[in-house]
Amino acid sequence: MRKDQPKKPLTILPLGGLGEIGMNCLYVECEGSGILIDCGVTFPSKPEGVDVYHPSFEPIRDRLDSLEALILTHGHEDHLGAVEYLLELKELPVYAPKYSKEQLLERFEERRRERPEVLLYQHGRSFGVGPFEIEAYRVHHSAPYAHGLVIRGPFGTMIHTGDFKIEERPSTTFDWEIVDRAAEEGVDLLMSDSTNIEVEGRSGSELDVAAELIEAVKGETGRVVIALFGSNVLRLDAVIRAARATNRKLVLLGRSVETHARLGLRCGELEPFDDITVPAEEAMRLPRHRLLAIATGSQGERLAALPRIARGNHHDLDLAPGDTVILSSRIIPGAELAVYELMNEFIRRGVKVVDRKNIPSIHVSGHATRDELRLFLERVRPTAFIPAHGTRMHLERHAALAREIGIEEIAVIENGDLIE
Ligand SMILES: [Zn+2]
Incomplete structure (x- = not known):
């Protein structure tokens, strides 16, 4: 005008x-x-x-x-x-x-x-x-x-x-x-x-998280599960890269992770990664140091993948001492108790839990x-x-x-x- x-x-x-x-x-x-x-x-x-x-x-x-x-x-x-x-x-x-x-x-x-x-x-x-x-x-x-x-x-x-x-x-x-x-x-x-x-x-960059994830996985010798919000496709990409960099096979656990992996591929946001992906039901057959799983449920949602693994009733994956859970996420206000319960379940079972308190740039807002x-x-x-x-x-x-x-x-x- x-x-x-x-x-x-x-x-x-x-x-x-x-x-x-x-x-x-x-x-x-x-x-x-x-x-x-x-x-x-x-x-x-x-x-x-x-x-x-x-x-x-x-x-x-x-x-x-x-x-x-x-x-x-x-x-x-x-x-x-x-x-x-x-x-x-x-x-x-x-x-x-x-x-x-x-x-x-x-x-x-x-x-x-x-x-x-x-x-x-x-x-x-x-x-x-x-x-x-x-x-x-x-x-x-x-x-x-x-x-x-x-x-x-x-x-x-x-x-x-x-x-x-x-x-x-x-x-x-x-x-x-x-x-x-x-x-x-x-x-x-x-x-x-x-x-x-x-x-x-400053809020930090997804590039920092990507680098940090590789470092965090590199140091581990057991199974590693990374929990994140599936809709963060850049983060999904970072985990796929971490799997490649550490010579691990990738397992996707949970619907939103699967959905966004599919959409990310369709929209060209993710490069094909089927060469390193293993179906969930084969996860337990991999040598422990070769598994990197991406899971939903970072907020402790009872029916999501990570809380089920924590309670020991996920049919495709079980964790034990020597294994690691990385929470590449924040706690949404209101979900604190559920997330603490989730972390405590893992800690009680001897599973190492890594979150922003241990490694600040494992997640950025x-x-x-x-x-x-x-x-x-x-x-x-x-x-x-x-x-x-x-x-x-x-x-x-x-x-x-x-x-x-x-x-x-x-x-x-x-x-x-x-x-x-
Ligand atoms: Zn938003």
């Missing part, structure tokens, strides 16, 4: 992710046209007999006619897990980057639901939805093809970061030129990930630290700022950081709060 034209109002209405961590879903509307950014679930922190929570679409029920599309930033469950519930309410085109598109289609197939219309977007190639011109840029994150969004329209320019971090030693590309171009034009509104606002220093969030705020210098993705405390602290930097228009809002 031309600079001298008066800007049109923009409506922001978060349905999830503001006032909580997880369940990201943001409604944005201008001139009677609306888009949703992400549509995720959250997992209950207490066992209440509920599997997942999804956002309530009640606040936009009378705006459904205006809703034109859903835009996904990446494929984590807390960004994509509730798409099926949304599409039950209204059929919509879904714009997704490579990988997330495959994930979504596979998910609908598994649930035997009708294939949604998924349109692929690419970084740096703008696409239009109603009055919105959307340009995605690649960010560093713990999921493949994660993007932030520059959204231009009659309201001006807005940046929605999605989940991101800034690696000093980049393991993937961050499209800074797209962010910088928007910053030069002037960003009216920035909404930015607050998850790790409390963490000082996918979210920007306070220093990285500051860096991003300073680089974008938005006129207005709304902290996103965090509990109220996270949002307030991120707002305080923006204030420190000199940003004057700041709004802290939670799910269901409408702002123009």
